[in-house]
Amino acid sequence: MISVISKVITNPTLVSVAQNTNASVASETVLKSVGRPGFILIDNDIDPATKKYAAAKEFLYQATCLAIYMALVGPVFKNGAFKIAKKYIYKGEEGFNKFHSMKEYLAYHKLADKSQTNRVASLSKDHSQFKFDHDKLREDLINNKTPEKYSHIKGAIELGSTIGSVLGLAILAPQVSHAFIHPALKFLGLEEKHPKVDRQIPQPELKHVDTKA
Incomplete structure (x- = not known):
């Protein structure tokens, strides 16, 4: 199993793809956090209130993605991959x-x-x-x-970065943003607090049947 992982990590194609992918994640997220809200704001087919709400929501989501990427991928996943590879996969090997x-x-x-x-x-x-x-x-x-x-070391680090990007941006970011964005929008006054309506399930009307007939 370890030998298979070693071959994957040292594959030059994988290292190249990982480097190109992870090098662009942060810059792409920054561009999205600026470009998408900007595109929404210049759309004249949307009313002003909706534009502000949609642009703010998109900006907050992209900012959340960037924060998760910066906080997790480098410090946790890349560093963790280096330590795991050093301790278990390439234990005692040159490099x-x-x-x-x-x-x-x-x-x-x-x-x-x-x-x-x-x-x-x-x-x-x-x-x-x-x-x-x-x-x-x-x-x-x-x-x-x-x-x-020492391409095998670089491969291990970039593999950890790729895994962190997938887990952080595809799984964790939606969960965190769901808990964070709506309170932030309410704080900014872009989302009104609607009182909860007590919705009672209507009971079927019972018709009286005359049994004396």
């Missing part, structure tokens, strides 16, 4: 044992993506909290034109 945290690996990967000249210049500034002075990481970044990027 994961060189990095103490997901942030350290991502900082290393960002440098490894740069050209050798820019990479050396970035390391010489020494502003990063990560010095990469262990396991020959710094030496690899400086001396090798194409340093090892």
Whole structure:
């Protein structure tokens, strides 16, 4: 089972798709939170009150999606996937044992993506909290034109990001927004509080039958 997961994580196509997908989620959600309400507001076929209500509701929903994505995907799912892969899937294997945290690996990967000249210049500034002075990481970044990027680590992180995006945006966001949006709209005065009407089920009228006839 673990070997199957390892093959999935290290698949270059999956990593590429995951990177492209998750890189666009935040920006797409931001654009939706601005574009959709804006489109509603410029629609002249809708009366002003309805436009304000619909635009505010759409903005709040997209803002909720963005908040869930920022709060869960990075801190929880991506970091969790790194820890699980390091502890169980790739336990003791080359790569994961060189990095103490997901942030350290991502900082290393960002440098490894740069050209050798820019990479050396970035390391010489020494502003990063990560010095990469262990396991020959710094030496690899400086001396090798194409340093090892440890694609299996990147694959594990992006897989966690994809799972987090699906669970957060498709399952959790609708539940949270349902509990949050309507009180927010009422607070903004865009949704009136309607008194509950006691609806009684009408009882069938019993007709008196004359049994003496």
